[in-house]
Amino acid sequence: MATAGHTDGEHATAETVAARLREADFVRLVGAATGDGVAATALLARALSAVGVPTQASVASIPTTAERETEADCTVALGRPAGAADLTVGTGTASATAEALDAVRDLGDGATLDADAVVLGFAGTIAAGETPGEKLHAAARECGLDRRPGLGLPTDDVVDGLAHTTLVHAPVSGAPESVRNLLADLDLPDTGAQDGDSLAQSALDEDDRRRLASAVALAVAGDEDAAPGRTGRVEALLRPTDGGPCETLAGYADVLDALARERPGAALALARGADVDALSVWRDHARRAHEAVRTADLARYDGLTVARCASDAPVGTVARLLAETRSPEPVTLVVGDGVAAAVATAAADTHVGAALEAAAAAVGGEGGGTRTRGRATVDGDGNHEGDSTDEADTDAFVETVRAEL
DSSP states (O other), X not given: OTTTXXXXXXXXXXXXXXXXXXXXXXXXXXXXXXXXXXXHHHHXXXXXXXXXXXXXXXXXXXXXXXXXXSOOSEEEEESSOOTTOSEEESSSSSOHHHHXXXXXXXXXXXXXXXXXXXXXXHHHHHHTTOOOOHHXXXXXXXXXXXXXXXXXXXXXXXXXXXXXXXXXOOTTTTOHHHHHHHHHHHTOOOOSOSTTSOOBGGGSOHHHHHHHHHHHXXXXXXXXXXXXXXXXXXXXXXXXXXXXXXXXXXHHHHHHHHHHXXXXXXXXXXXXXXXXXXXXXXXXXXXXXXXXXXXXXXXXXXXXXXXXXXXXXXXXXXXXXXXXXXXXXXXXXXXXXXXXXXXXXXXXOSOHHHHHHHHHHHTTOOEEEOSSEEEEEOOOOOOOTTSOHHHHHHHHHHHHHHHHO
């Protein structure tokens, strides 16, 4: 197993992190290019600003280097390893957002989270695949953010939102016409949409929203291609909390994660309150991801599912969706055109980032990650007789991952 001898840096308690940051004159934050990493980075940046500590915040996808020339008293890596980091947050079993929230509370001497911190906390928690706890729900209620029946989508249009959400992969995913057929079977009231092309969720009463949510839950659970018990993040999709820059906090998590993987800098700007046109990026990302899940060539090994995808597939999101809906194995590896990503479930007893780092090095590429998530480039020298460079390097990469796991 790829665990021995591998470390992600110094992990510390929330109290220790808060103390180190409070005493610093300048802090550098380096987040993973995921919704979890971006939310955690923005949370700490806001909290440090509130106590008067200057920061420099950036987001970098693995295996992109996190090194910077800027001098800082303390460098914190969030959701990813970083060689120059003094502290790492969220590279173990807990998400970066969960650990950042604890540090934020300590930086504020236990003060109640404000609405912006609650929104980021919700978004990052859901993007990390976790369920917001009662403490976070209570903070949301105190800020006037209410739960309601329905679907946790980033847009009010159910057709648009359900076709493009990446919280789940269902038979209707990526297919607006299939969503319309599902809605037609429910015989929902006319909400003013033209020609049945859209349906405004805000115009439905609570009973109709419950019927809508139940139908979607049944569609996800009844997917014949799903692995037993694998339903994605359907719990986050149902009975959502309103608020944030999107229609719901779950929808915000969905958009933030897609944007982080496509345009990390824009994702951090969105998390820090900037006006960013994120929905078009989210739609395109989701369309490619769902198409890749539907068409991926899967191979199953002991403890590992390998998927080979088209060149434009967003491998990180595809790996997550396959792990949460299709793969019966604890680790899922997706290989695209020169890039690969892997996701491990809670049942996996290994270090995915270490496995991808070793496999990438074997073919002249770079890789890395955390215990549960990894990413790599597959850029070997191609010196393999009897096969094309790309295929040979990819095959060697996959075999090394298998051996490392």
